[in-house]
Amino acid sequence: MNLPTFSDIEDAYLRIEAQTHITPVLTSRAIDKITGAEIFFKCENFQKVGAFKFRGACNAVFALNAEELASGVATHSSGNHAAALALAAQLRQTQAHIVMPQNAPEIKKKAVVSYGGLITFCEPTLQAREETLQKILEQTGAQMIHPYDQKEVIAGQGTCALELIQQQDDLDAIVTPVGGGGLLAGTSITAKYINPEMEVIGAEPQGADDAAQSFQKKQRMPSLHPNTIADGLLTALGKLNYELIIKNVDDIITTPDSTTIEAMRLIWERMKIIVEPSSAVSLAVILDNKEAFKGKKVGVVLSGGNVDLQHLPF
Amino acid sequence: MNLPTFSDIEDAYLRIEAQTHITPVLTSRAIDKITGAEIFFKCENFQKVGAFKFRGACNAVFALNAEELASGVATHSSGNHAAALALAAQLRQTQAHIVMPQNAPEIKKKAVVSYGGLITFCEPTLQAREETLQKILEQTGAQMIHPYDQKEVIAGQGTCALELIQQQDDLDAIVTPVGGGGLLAGTSITAKYINPEMEVIGAEPQGADDAAQSFQKKQRMPSLHPNTIADGLLTALGKLNYELIIKNVDDIITTPDSTTIEAMRLIWERMKIIVEPSSAVSLAVILDNKEAFKGKKVGVVLSGGNVDLQHLPF
Numbered sequence: 044m045n046l047p048t049f050s051d052i053e054d055a056y057l058r059i060e061a062q063t064h065i066t067p068v069l070t071s072r073a074i075d076k077i078t079g080a081e082i083f084f085k086c087e088n089f090q091k092v093g094a095f096k097f098r099g100a101c102n103a104v105f106a107l108n109a110e111e112l113a114s115g116v117a118t119h120s121s122g123n124h125a126a127a128l129a130l131a132a133q134l135r136q137t138q139a140h141i142v143m144p145q146n147a148p149e150i151k152k153k154a155v156v157s158y159g160g161l162i163t164f165c166e167p168t169l170q171a172r173e174e175t176l177q178k179i180l181e182q183t184g185a186q187m188i189h190p191y192d193q194k195e196v197i198a199g200q201g202t203c204a205l206e207l208i209q210q211q212d213d214l215d216a217i218v219t220p221v222g223g224g225g226l227l228a229g230t231s232i233t234a235k236y237i238n239p240e241m242e243v244i245g246a247e248p249q250g251a252d253d254a255a256q257s258f259q260k261k262q263r264m265p266s267l268h269p270n271t272i273a274d275g276l277l278t279a280l281g282k283l284n285y286e287l288i289i290k291n292v293d294d295i296i297t298t299p300d301s302t303t304i305e306a307m308r309l310i311w312e313r314m315k316i317i318v319e320p321s322s323a324v325s326l327a328v329i330l331d332n333k334e335a336f337k338g339k340k341v342g343v344v345l346s347g348g349n350v351d352l353q354h355l356p357f
Numbered sequence: 358m359n360l361p362t363f364s365d366i367e368d369a370y371l372r373i374e375a376q377t378h379i380t381p382v383l384t385s386r387a388i389d390k391i392t393g394a395e396i397f398f399k400c401e402n403f404q405k406v407g408a409f410k411f412r413g414a415c416n417a418v419f420a421l422n423a424e425e426l427a428s429g430v431a432t433h434s435s436g437n438h439a440a441a442l443a444l445a446a447q448l449r450q451t452q453a454h455i456v457m458p459q460n461a462p463e464i465k466k467k468a469v470v471s472y473g474g475l476i477t478f479c480e481p482t483l484q485a486r487e488e489t490l491q492k493i494l495e496q497t498g499a500q501m502i503h504p505y506d507q508k509e510v511i512a513g514q515g516t517c518a519l520e521l522i523q524q525q526d527d528l529d530a531i532v533t534p535v536g537g538g539g540l541l542a543g544t545s546i547t548a549k550y551i552n553p554e555m556e557v558i559g560a561e562p563q564g565a566d567d568a569a570q571s572f573q574k575k576q577r578m579p580s581l582h583p584n585t586i587a588d589g590l591l592t593a594l595g596k597l598n599y600e601l602i603i604k605n606v607d608d609i610i611t612t613p614d615s616t617t618i619e620a621m622r623l624i625w626e627r628m629k630i631i632v633e634p635s636s637a638v639s640l641a642v643i644l645d646n647k648e649a650f651k652g653k654k655v656g657v658v659l660s661g662g663n664v665d666l667q668h669l670p671f
Contacts, residue, residue, distance in 0.1 A: 067381075088629045308666065315402045315662035317629040348629035352622065357666055 046283055047194045049236035052201035052229065055102040059199060062101050062134060066090050068210045073313040078329050080336040083214065084310075085207040088318050088348025092130055092154065094123035094275075095203050095346050096190075099225055102199030103188045104131035112137045114184035119165075119172040121147040122275055123347055124190035129160030140185050142176045144168075148351055191223030192281025201229030207342050208237055216242035217342040218325040221254045221295060222276035224284025226346060231291030245288065245295035246328040248273045248303065254280045255295040258288060272300045272356055275321030275347065302327040304356045310345070319350045360597055361508045363550035366515035366543065369416040373513060376415050376448060380404050382524045387627040392643050394650040397528065398624075399521040402632050402662025406440040406468065408589075409517050409660050410504075413539055414441035416513030417502045418449055426451045428498035433479075433486040435461040436589055437661055438504040443474030454499050456490045458482075462665055505537030506595025515543030521656050522551055531656040532639040535559035535568045535609060536590035538598025540660060545605035559602065559609035560642040562587045562617065568594045569609040572602060586614045586670055589635030589661065616641040618670045624659070633664045 069084045087095035104116055115138035118128050125141045132139035139160040143152065144167035155162055165175040180187055189196060203226065204217060217234050221227040224245075231243045247255050251269035257280055266279035280288075288295070300320075307323035310316060322345040329336050329343070383398045401409035418430055429452035432442050439455045446453035453474040457466065458481035469476055479489040494501055503510060517540065518531060531548050535541040538559075545557045561569050565583035571594055580593035594602075602609070614634075621637035624630060636659040643650050643657070 093629060311631055311666060315407060315631040317625055317631060352625060352669070352671055355666070355669070 044283060044286060045194050046286060047198040047201070047229070047232060049232055051194065051198040052205060052233055055195070055198040056202040056205055058105050059098060059101045059202065062105070063098055064090055065206060068207060069314060069316070071314050074309060074326070077309070078336060079333050079338065080329060081340045082326070082329070083207070083211045083340065083342050084314070085203060085342060085344045086316065087203060088316060088322060088345050092123060092126040093347055093349045094127065095200060095226055095344065096123040096127040097130065098202050099191070099196035099199035100124060100127035100188060101131045103193060103195040104128070104135055106195045107186060111186055114186070115140055116188050117176060117179050117183065117185040118142070118188050118190060119176045120190050121151060123349060125151060125160065126154040126158060128188055129155045129158035133159045138185070140179050140183060142172055142179060144172065150349070150351055191225035191278065192283050194283065197225050197229045197283060197287070199229070200225045201233045203344060204230040204233040204342070207344070208233065211340070211342065213340055214241060214342045215339040216244060216336070217344070218244045218246050218328060219344040220273070220276055220321050220324045220346055221245035221247050221280070222251070222321070223278040224254060224280045224288060226344065227292060228284040228287035230344065231287060235291045242293045243291060244328070245292055246325040247295055247297050248276055248324055249297045249299050251276055252297045254288070255297050257285055258292065258295040261289065273303060273321040273324050275319065276324065296328045296332060298324060298327040298331050302331055306330055308357050317348045317350060318345050319347050320356065322346045322348070358597060358600060359508050360600060361512040361515065361543070361546060363546055365508065365512040366519060366547055369509070369512040370516040370519055372419050373412060373415045373516065376419070377412055378404055379520060382521065383628060383630070385628050388623060388640070391623070392650060393647050393652065394643060395654045396640070396643070397521070397525045397654065397656050398628070399517060399656060399658045400630065401517060402630060402636060402659050406437060406444055407661055407663045408437035408441065409514060409540055409658065410437040410441040411444065412516050413505070413510035413513035414438060414502060415445045416516070417507060417509040418442070418445035420509045421500060425500055428500070429454055430502050431490060431493050431497065431499040432456070432502050432504060433490045434504050435465060437663060439465060439474065440468040440472060442502055443469045443472035447473045452499070454493050454497060456486055456493060458486065464663070464665055505539030505592065506597050508597065511539050511543045511597060511601070513543070514539045515547045517658060518544040518547040518656070521658070522547065525654070525656065527654055528555060528656045529653040530556035530558060530650070531658070532558045532560050532642060533658040534587070534590055534635050534638045534660055535561050535594070536565070536635065537592040538568060538594045538602055540658065541606060542598040542601035544658065545601060549605045556607045557605060558642070559606055560639040561609055561611050562590055562638055563611045563613050565590050566611045568602070569611050571599055572606065572609045575603060587617060587635040587638050589633065590638065610642045610646060612638060612641040612645050616645055620644055622671050631662045631664060632659050633661045634670065636660045636662070
């Protein structure tokens, strides 16, 4: 398998750093007091398009040469990867073709259009998404950019931890959410290369726990009827990401949506920043397991800030 | 009248800088594109207690000597000044006595208690607040710290613009909300001392426009039946602040709550930060008057981030 290495992540960072924001690392005495840990929040909600997804999409698009880009890029996504790919394509002056389910939130459709992406709607099933995308690829000759299970995408997501460790070099652990696994896999490559002692932990909703199950059984398990408020984490764990996670990650811990909502509210009220539910799963895992994190310096990746203000969970 | 000068603001900054956060200045390309101005948002929502009010309360409390502090400090406030004074008193290890109307939001009561403040409840009328406070002052011998119309408080609020101009030294204008007027008055002293050419503009809700009326009529007008979603701006313009504003401020512009809600939503969605409605009034004024701000570098003070997530205006 074509797995990315730390060297790919270094290349990715050089490739994308002119396009991405160096996002701030924030701390909160109130939250440290509640958890007993010393938490360094890496604020990818302030990244372009409001999510870390821009790192991976940007690296994948900027790694293509002019000829490869001529027919555009394509993906299927109802989430942040769609907007991320649209913006990355716009920056390279090529066309992004995005397959989205008809029932995708209006705000996500608007974001794609605002970056010049072309949307093709399909039925809201994985099969319809894949078939529609296949047609688009055949018709246009566009390059497929996978939302999470592709070497360049994983390498791009790994730049987030690289930047975090540059900003705070004495972390004992890093916690990231895990859905498709691109962020967790990329983070694990970076963290273990820089410091093999650093714990790398995945945080996953109980209602969409295929990564935790796969991790425990050492076998990639299917994602059956995932159901969680953390809409960015409904996707199934990718193949490449599974391999990287098994190799590098120390644990994957699940948490109920009730704790995720509590964590999201803490971040909103105490830190005055907007994060989406998927971002709050990492803090939720720490709240559920205070003893394990007590006294440790913990990096927590706040993965994104795109939330429908009309439908808040509190 | 005992009006503060720039020298008082410099003294205030030296007095409080070890206690306050240097809050960040954020920009948003999306909002710049919408307004046509170049806006530098001074994020006092990230200040301690979540509002600029901590600067003034802190300066007033830290300006007192041990003897003056022995019997504590007192105020009446249902808003951010109450929490600010409670924290400032805690830092000086003295007691804060806060008179609050019974119907004050739970979240504001909790904040005061969490900083060790003692609350005395009263009927929700200005008369009841003043009478109750008078009793507390007589019983305890505490020092009164006014929410906005007191020299040390105004000087403390003036440190916000001082810090902003240190962070961004080429502003053409600064816009702040105006309620009691402490922030606008303090800002105007700082801005006009450093650069008399810099425009200083107050932003006020149409439904609570006593400052705009007073400014136009060159006479302090009463605040009758104020009604606005910007709950921090319901207070009447103070006497000292009126004098300073007449002397220093270039204009006070009013805006309807509908634009304030639009501005608040823009800040939440585009900048991923939480601001309270009172903070959004400044951006609302810019949205209403794009021609006047076009191409200018404008400092906008985001005054606070304490908002009841259960009762959002959108």
